[in-house]
Amino acid sequence: MQEISIDGERLNRELTELAGFTQVEPSPLGTAVTRVVFTADDLRARAWLMGLAEEAGFSVRVDAVGNTFIRWEGSEPELAAVATGSHVDAIPHAGMYDGTVGVMGGLEAMRALKAAGFVPRRSIELVLLTSEEPTRFGIGCLGSRLIAGTLAPEKADGLVDLLPGAEAGSTLATVREAAGFRGSLEGVRLAVGHYDGWVELHIEQGPLLEREGLPIGIVTDIAAPAGYRFVIEGVGGHAGALLMPDRKDALCAASEVILSVEKHVLAANRASGTSNTVGTVGTCEVHPGAVNSVPSRVTLQLDIRDTDPVRREGVMQAVRTDVAEIAAARGVTIAETMVNADAPATSSEKIVAAIEVACGGARLPFKKMVSRAYHDSSFMARICPIAMIFIPCRAGVSHRPDEYASPSAIMDGTRILASTLATLASD
Amino acid sequence: MQEISIDGERLNRELTELAGFTQVEPSPLGTAVTRVVFTADDLRARAWLMGLAEEAGFSVRVDAVGNTFIRWEGSEPELAAVATGSHVDAIPHAGMYDGTVGVMGGLEAMRALKAAGFVPRRSIELVLLTSEEPTRFGIGCLGSRLIAGTLAPEKADGLVDLLPGAEAGSTLATVREAAGFRGSLEGVRLAVGHYDGWVELHIEQGPLLEREGLPIGIVTDIAAPAGYRFVIEGVGGHAGALLMPDRKDALCAASEVILSVEKHVLAANRASGTSNTVGTVGTCEVHPGAVNSVPSRVTLQLDIRDTDPVRREGVMQAVRTDVAEIAAARGVTIAETMVNADAPATSSEKIVAAIEVACGGARLPFKKMVSRAYHDSSFMARICPIAMIFIPCRAGVSHRPDEYASPSAIMDGTRILASTLATLASD
Numbered sequence: 001m002q003e004i005s006i007d008g009e010r011l012n013r014e015l016t017e018l019a020g021f022t023q024v025e026p027s028p029l030g031t032a033v034t035r036v037v038f039t040a041d042d043l044r045a046r047a048w049l050m051g052l053a054e055e056a057g058f059s060v061r062v063d064a065v066g067n068t069f070i071r072w073e074g075s076e077p078e079l080a081a082v083a084t085g086s087h088v089d090a091i092p093h094a095g096m097y098d099g100t101v102g103v104m105g106g107l108e109a110m111r112a113l114k115a116a117g118f119v120p121r122r123s124i125e126l127v128l129l130t131s132e133e134p135t136r137f138g139i140g141c142l143g144s145r146l147i148a149g150t151l152a153p154e155k156a157d158g159l160v161d162l163l164p165g166a167e168a169g170s171t172l173a174t175v176r177e178a179a180g181f182r183g184s185l186e187g188v189r190l191a192v193g194h195y196d197g198w199v200e201l202h203i204e205q206g207p208l209l210e211r212e213g214l215p216i217g218i219v220t221d222i223a224a225p226a227g228y229r230f231v232i233e234g235v236g237g238h239a240g241a242l243l244m245p246d247r248k249d250a251l252c253a254a255s256e257v258i259l260s261v262e263k264h265v266l267a268a269n270r271a272s273g274t275s276n277t278v279g280t281v282g283t284c285e286v287h288p289g290a291v292n293s294v295p296s297r298v299t300l301q302l303d304i305r306d307t308d309p310v311r312r313e314g315v316m317q318a319v320r321t322d323v324a325e326i327a328a329a330r331g332v333t334i335a336e337t338m339v340n341a342d343a344p345a346t347s348s349e350k351i352v353a354a355i356e357v358a359c360g361g362a363r364l365p366f367k368k369m370v371s372r373a374y375h376d377s378s379f380m381a382r383i384c385p386i387a388m389i390f391i392p393c394r395a396g397v398s399h400r401p402d403e404y405a406s407p408s409a410i411m412d413g414t415r416i417l418a419s420t421l422a423t424l425a426s427d
Numbered sequence: 428m429q430e431i432s433i434d435g436e437r438l439n440r441e442l443t444e445l446a447g448f449t450q451v452e453p454s455p456l457g458t459a460v461t462r463v464v465f466t467a468d469d470l471r472a473r474a475w476l477m478g479l480a481e482e483a484g485f486s487v488r489v490d491a492v493g494n495t496f497i498r499w500e501g502s503e504p505e506l507a508a509v510a511t512g513s514h515v516d517a518i519p520h521a522g523m524y525d526g527t528v529g530v531m532g533g534l535e536a537m538r539a540l541k542a543a544g545f546v547p548r549r550s551i552e553l554v555l556l557t558s559e560e561p562t563r564f565g566i567g568c569l570g571s572r573l574i575a576g577t578l579a580p581e582k583a584d585g586l587v588d589l590l591p592g593a594e595a596g597s598t599l600a601t602v603r604e605a606a607g608f609r610g611s612l613e614g615v616r617l618a619v620g621h622y623d624g625w626v627e628l629h630i631e632q633g634p635l636l637e638r639e640g641l642p643i644g645i646v647t648d649i650a651a652p653a654g655y656r657f658v659i660e661g662v663g664g665h666a667g668a669l670l671m672p673d674r675k676d677a678l679c680a681a682s683e684v685i686l687s688v689e690k691h692v693l694a695a696n697r698a699s700g701t702s703n704t705v706g707t708v709g710t711c712e713v714h715p716g717a718v719n720s721v722p723s724r725v726t727l728q729l730d731i732r733d734t735d736p737v738r739r740e741g742v743m744q745a746v747r748t749d750v751a752e753i754a755a756a757r758g759v760t761i762a763e764t765m766v767n768a769d770a771p772a773t774s775s776e777k778i779v780a781a782i783e784v785a786c787g788g789a790r791l792p793f794k795k796m797v798s799r800a801y802h803d804s805s806f807m808a809r810i811c812p813i814a815m816i817f818i819p820c821r822a823g824v825s826h827r828p829d830e831y832a833s834p835s836a837i838m839d840g841t842r843i844l845a846s847t848l849a850t851l852a853s854d
Contacts, residue, residue: 091717098665134718165592205668225667227718238525238825239707239730240652240800241632244696246823251708252689255682262679269671280666281678282718284711284725290518291561291654291709291728292801293826298711301718303666373667374719396673398665399720 001118004418008411011108014052015410018088018104019096021045027093032401035090036163037131037142038066038179045088049103049128056111058126064183065156065176066130067143072110074123074425080196080384082424084109084417085127087143087376091135095403097393101410102201103128109201109418120425122196129376136163137172138301139227139340144379146188150342153185195384197351197424198377201417202388203405205373207396215412216366217390218355220347222381223276224309225374227339228302228316230257230323234332236288236296248331251286251295257334258284260322261302264315268306277311278372279304301339307370309344345378348385351424355389358419364412373398389416428545431845435838438535441479442837445515445531446523448472454520454828462517463590464558464569465493465606472515476530476555483538485553491610492583492603493557494570499537501550501852507623509547509851510811511536511844512554514570514803518562522830524820528837529628530555536628536845547852549623556803563590564599565728566654566767571806573615577769580612622811624778624851625804628844629815630832632800634823642839643793644817645782647774649808650703652732652801653739654766657684657750661759663715663723678713678722680759685711687749688729691742695733704738705799706731728766734797736771772805775812778851782816785846791839800825816843 016031021041024034035041046068050060053070061069074081086102106126113120130143137159145151161170176182204210209217234250236242258281265279280303287297306312320336327334352368359366369390377386391413394404443458448468451461462468473495477487480497488496501508513529533553540547557570564586572578588597603609631637636644661677662669685708692706707730714724733739747763754761779795786793796817804813818840821831 091715091720093715094720138718140719205665206670207673223667236827237823238632238800239709240650240705240732240798241823241825242705243633243702243799244693244705245702246634249689249707251685251711255685258678258682259686262676266671275670275672278667278669278671280676280719280721282666282713282720282722283716284678284713286709286711288518288520288826289710290826291565292567292707292730293518293521293709294707295709296827303719305667371667372670373665396664396668398668399715399717400663400723 002116004112004116004415006108006112006411006414006418008407011104011410011414012407014104015096015100018045018100024093027401029400029402030404031096033090033094033096034092035088037089037136038175042089043179046128052107058110063188064181064185065143065146065188066181067147067188068128070126072114072120072124074120076121077123079122080193081123081125082197082421083125083127083195084199084201084421085129086200086202087129087132089131089133091133091399093401094399095401097203097403097405098205098398099132101203101405101413105201105410105414105417108414109421112418113422118422122425124421124425132376136161138162140374141376141379144376146185147190148379148382149189150379150382156185190383192383197348198380198384198386199351199417199420200375200377200388201413202375202390203393203398204390205393205396205398208369209390209392210394210396212367214367215364215391215409216359216416217369218352218366219371219388219390220352220368221307222345222371222375222378223305223307224312224342224344225303225305226312226341229337229339230300230302231335232298232332234296237294239292239294242294247294249294250298250332253326253330253332253334254284254298254300256326257300257323260319264318268311268315272311276308277306277315279315305372307344342378345381345386347387351385351387354420354423355387355416357423358416361419362415364416389413429543431539431543431842433535433539433838433841433845435834438531438837438841439834441531442523442527445472445527451520456827456829457831458523459828460517460521460523461519462515463562464516465602469516470606473555479534485537490615491608491612492570492573492615493608494574494615495555497553499541499547499551501547503548504550506549507620508550508552509624509848510552510554510622511626511628511848512556513627513629514556514559516558516560518560518826520828521826522828524630524830524832525632525825526559528630528832528840532628532837532841532844535841536848539845540849545849549852551848551852559803561654563588565589567801568803568806571803573612574617575806575809576616577806577809583612617810619810624775625807625811625813626778626844626847627802627804627815628840629802629817630820630825631817632820632823632825635796636817636819637821637823639794641794642791642818642836643786643843644796645779645793646798646815646817647779647795648734649772649798649802649805650732650734651736651739651769651771652730653768655729656764656766657727657729658762659725659759661723664721666719666721669721674721675758676721677725677759680753680757680761681711681725681727683753684727684750687746691745695738695742699738703735704733704742706742732799734771769805772808772813774814778812778814781847781850782814782843784850785843788846789842791843816840
């Protein structure tokens with residue numbers, strides 16, 4: 001084949017177009033994007049992407065949860081395909097690169113390989129995975145969990161719709177049906193070995209590549225994330241009339257829980273001499289939520305991640321000890337629910353080696369690194385060998401409107417993805 | 428005139444009917460009511476009340492902010508009228524007695540006096556005051572503040588609509604216009620001396636009357652409330668990738684602020700040997716509010732009350748010292764806005780004496796007491812002599828679906844209100 005030529009102008013134009021499918025207030029910081037799964041903007045983005053795929057001559061399949069498979073048939077279509085992909089959903093007030101670089105970069109890589117006259121032996125698929133972000137259903141990587149079989153279909157269909165203003169009784173089952181994704185979720189699962197390999201292009205969402213001036217990171221491990229919900233029930237009442245000795249204020253108790261999480265995460269980092277443990281309480285819902293009413297119930301959501309799941313569990317145990325003390329001291333009840341607690345993923349040596357070769361060919365220096373953020377690749381690892389390609393993003397910022405990756409960084413990543421897919425599809 | 432006969436069956440039926448104007452999920456605890464000012468349910472409740480007033484032969488006037496004046500003309504209509512009243516708006520998930528007992532009890536008192544053949548010398552007015560609750564516009568007693576002239580009309584019209592889902596730019600000015608309350612707020616203010624006296628019937632919202640087995644409380648002082656808003660700005664980012672040393676988590680800082688308020692309020696009570704100081708953080712809004720995003724901004728609303736405004740300010744000073752330390756230690760900014768800081772109100776000796784005489788006549792024992800909850804009477808005190816009549820409510824519970832006052836307690840309070848109005852209107 002000819003040399004692979006990435007059309008960076010087209011790729012960046014398409015990323016900007018995709019960023020327009022958003023419901024968000026303008027931000028002075030950068031291009032703000034809110035694109036929650038199965039909202040009108042998410043559906044518009046999906047339709048637009050399928051149009052581009054068909055224009056490029058690829059076939060499209062959509063499963064019952066909206067995972068979208070854009071396929072370039074290989075010369076030996078009976079062989080397991082190689083796949084790339086990511087997500088296009090975005091949390092409220094996020095940026096325009098998280099996930100989208102992997103989807104649009106994947107499409108561009110396939111188009112560039114085709115234009116270069118490459119004929120894949122194995123078919124190549126670009127997969128848009130549904131709801132990598134947990135915003136709407138409380139659990140991330142919905143599409144890839146279902147593909148991997150780590151989330152039971154009936155449990156998935158029962159997940160409650162957390163979108164503000166959602167109708168009572170709205171669940172994944174009703175929302176996906178309304179969005180036009182019908183049929184049993186049983187059919188979403190793919191067998192182990194369905195793909196010969198998976199490689200995902202993504203912005204780093206951390207500061208290391210930029211700090212070290214490197215264009216490419218090769219991910220060797222993905223940290224193990226866990227999500228928990230704490231519901232704190234106290235006693236409400238009138239803010240003027242309910243006197244302090246009679247109070248069981250759920251928000252005061254919640255404040256102590258939030259600070260306990262921070263304390264034990266910091267202690268774990270001190271003990272390990274690293275920054276490998278991170279813990280975040282990202283939401284705090286107060287009931288009834290009126291300025292003159294004592295909070296009777298607070299719901300917190302905790303996200304905790306570590307490269308070492310044993311250390312992560314150690315932090316949780318320390319938090320649980322505090323939680324029991326807080327509940328006893330304040331006369332409130334605190335119920336913990338584990339939303340998810342996943343295993344870390346390790347990259348395939350073969351795919352990592354293929355990426356290294358691609359970097360060598362393109363004369364792009366790289367480093368091997370750990371992903372501390374959560375990706376669909378964590379779940380694709382259950383059914384096939386995986387690896388990830390990281391590109392630098394400004395100051396490591398992500399999930400904010402000022403998230404930014406330069407056009408040249410995106411081109412570099414896409415070039416490495418295309419070469420890697422060519423190697424894997426020829427194998 | 429004949430003996431005053433309160434129709435308790437009608438009064439309680441009407442209270443139940445009024446409770447039906449609500450947008451709320453059912454509660455196993457009791458009759459849950461949510462009736463935020465200028466929502467469809469609030470407007471329906473107002474129309475229904477005006478219908479009852481006209482049916483009873485009273486005239487109705489409505490001002491530009493929706494304060495509604497139901498007037499029974501006296502034999503000397505040029506004299507300053509005597510007035511009673513309260514509010515019908517209810518915070519989210521509240522009960523059916525707060526405010527409504529004073530409005531429906533006021534109407535019943537007027538009807539009972541009329542039925543008994545009483546002819547008032549001074550006119551008697553029942554006033555439904557707009558937005559006693561701060562739910563929608565962030566400040567309580569909107570209608571009575573405007574009547575008293577303690578809130579500037581242009582400032583009031585600019586108050587931002589805090590209703591979830593409110594359109595950007597929605598303010599009191601646009602909301603009241605859409606609800607049909609037009610014209611300048613300048614006309615809402617009433618002159619000092621406009622009324623000869625004001626007496627408000629209300630549930631205690633505290634446990635003392637029930638605990639002591641007393642049917643009537645006569646309020647001699649209303650504690651001074653203050654409201655503050657704290658906006659904490661930290662730095663957001665991805666919950667996996669933003670490592671702990673780089674964090675400036677707004678919710679962790681907010682948690683420390685919440686606990687600081689509690690600590691200093693408790694210290695004030697220990698120092699005074701009383702429970703006269705209460706402080707509540709009732710709302711905590713997290714931005715962006717996603718489970719996998721580090722909180723970048725948190726807004727807290729604080730309500731603090733005391734019978735002694737100097738002690739209340741002392742607590743705030745101690746909180747401010749902590750707030751400055753929290754901001755410096757965490758590298759966040761914390762901006763404080765005073766929403767309101769009002770003076771305590773003292774009842775008129777003449778009206779207190781009239782209530783005492785009414786209790787004597789009805790052979791109902793009473794106690795004189797301080798109101799720790801906030802009432803429209805605090806602001807009516809700026810333009811005329813005031814007092815309040817309290818009735819017991821179960822366990823002192825208020826602002827919750829299990830708020831409860833017995834039919835006989837409501838009848839007792841209404842009987843005392845009617846006698847008091849008769850005395851004042853004859854003066």
